[in-house]
Amino acid sequence: MARQSRGALLPQVPGGHPRRADVYLALRNSVLRGLLAPGERMPSTRKAAADYGVSRGLLEEVYSQLVEEGLLERILGRGTFIAGHIAKSADLARVGKAPGRALSISARGIALAGNLTCRVPHDFKPFNSGVADTAEFPWKIWQRIQARTAREVRRADMNFTDPRGLPALRSSLAHHLAQLRGVRCTAEQVIVFNSVQQALYLLALLLTNPGDAVWMEDPGYPGARAALELAGAAIAPIPVDREGLQIEVGLRHAPDARLAYVTPSHQFPTGVALSMERRIALLDWAEKHDAWILEDDFDGEFGYVGQPATPLHSLDRHDRVLYLGTLSKSMFVSLRLAFAVVPEAMVEQLANIRTQLDAFSAPLTQLAMSRFMDEGHFSTHVRHMRGVYAEKCAFLRESLAPLADCGWTWEKNTVGVQLMLHHSDAEEVHRTAKASGLALHMLNAYRYKPANDDGLLLRFGGLSVTAIRSGVERLISAADHQTIV
Known part of the structure; x- marks a missing residue:
């Protein structure tokens, strides 16, 4: 192949004094x-070294390595050239990769990857914000505790830590649950997770x-359903009415089920509470059939009338x-701390399975959270947020009043x-x-099984009163327009 006479213009390298690796x-x-x-x-290496402002010896090393890799060719008496045999590779690199076959993904993988119900928005607007109101969070206190925790961290805290959760946080959680939720347990019965979904997945396994x-x-929390299905469980959808889960339907269609997932204090998404009669029936079924009840108390701390509902536990x-809860709803969503209260013998078994997944939760966050609880900041924050959410919820209900004339209904004693x-x-x-253009x-x-009636879930936790007002106005306008049409 004829060699081109013109010399190459070398690519620029960022920085005033490039290193060998950069060149x-x-x-x-x-x-x-x-x-x-x-x-x-x-x-030549002399000219190239002058262009880059480096030693000639450095360029000699770089050229030699590229020759060894087959990217350059040296011809005695003529100079150094770009290797001709890489023309095809260069052409491909210039125009992009050649079209390939479709990704070889399993049928299960395709089904799981196609489930978008657990994806959450990054832009909160009316009414897709079911997260904590971080505008009311005591950030300065939390930052001081985090800084103090980081200063006092030990070398041992930087290694693998207990997959059950740090003893300090487990103890703090046991005290919190007894005080604020009436759940009596020991620290040895508590195991810490990154999320309730992770806890559900491991429990199902x-x-x-x-x-x-x-x-x-049914209807129910998509995250729970996804976690259970990932573990290979067969979902038996049980309808929900104004008294919660219809136990008699479960007894007819799947009496030998191994687990029952429920949100008894505040059913998600309908908002109803499981009646006492059905609570007793559910407990009776579990005892007689050697089954387990997974109680997700995802926002049980935020009852607005009197004390929050008594947990099934x-x-x-x-x-x-088996009682499940999260701190992300009370604190902030990126905290990624949740927990389960289970029989003590089950904790070690869950921990062993967990080590096969992600091993443990971040120790510094656990230590900071424990101190935040032990120093009384958490209980103070929860009580404050009860009032904040109660005001938002009351404002939302009052603002929605015109919708009643258009055939809309909603729970009057909403929690969460x-x-x-x-x-x-x-x-x-x-x-x-x-017509509203809202995120509904x-x-x-x-x-699990669509019905003839339908509804809209308004998630307002992270919204300001101004945003709630704006959203309601657009919703009412859309409903009025539909009624006129």
Whole structure:
């Protein structure tokens, strides 16, 4: 192949004094991308060294390495050239990779990857914000505690830590649960996770065989359903009415289920509470069938009328209820700390399974959280946020009053940070949601089996009163327009 007479213009290297690695990578990448063409003559090492402001010896080393890699060719008496045999590679690099076959993904992987129900928005607006109101969080106190914890950290805290959770946080959680939720347990019964979904997944792995039936509220929390299905459970959807989970339906269709997942204090997403009669029936079923009840008390601390509802765990006399909770709802969503209260013998088993996944939660965050609780800041914050969310919820309910004339209904004694609007005409719900232009979630999206009626889930926890007002005005305008049409 005829050699080109013109000399190559060398690529620039950032910085005033490039290192050997910088020069090498700049030349290598330029060759592979076709910026230095096959057959093109390279400047001498003396000229190249002067261009880059480095020693000639450094350029000799770089050229020699590129020759060894087959990217450059040296011809005695003529000079150094870009190797001609890499023309095809350079062409491919210049135009992009050649089209390949479709990714070889399993049928299970395709199904799981296609489930977008657990993806959450990064831009909170009416009404997609079911997270904590961070504007009310005591950031300065939290930052001081974090700084103090970081200063006092030991070398041991920087290694692998207890997969059950740090003893300090487990003790703090046991005290908190007894004081604020009436859940009596020892620190040895508490295990710390990164999320409730992780806890559900590990519990399902421990307590079920693939294909075992699990009662799941319908409608219900998509994250719980996803975690249970990931573990290989067979979902048995049990409908929910104004008294919560319909136990009699579960007894007819899947009496031998191994687990029942429930949100008894505040059913997600409908907002109803499980009646005492059904609580007793559920406990009776679990005891007679050697089954387990997974109680997700995701926002049980935020009751607005009197004291929060009593957890199902407090009524259990046979150790069939496994109590799950999260600190991310009370604190802030990126905290990533959750917990479970289980029989003490189960803690070690869960910890062993966990070590096969992510091993443990961040120790510095656990230590800071423990101190935040022990110094009384957490209980103070929770009590304050009860008032904040109560005001938001009352404002939301009052603002929605005009919708009652358009056939919409909602729970009057709402707890938590979301409110479900119902309408008997599913088409009316869809038209109103579309016309409003708001970020709304349909009730049927949370159902295993779609129904003729539908609703809208208004999640307001992280929204300001101004944002709530704006959202309600748009919702009412859309509903009024649909009624006129």
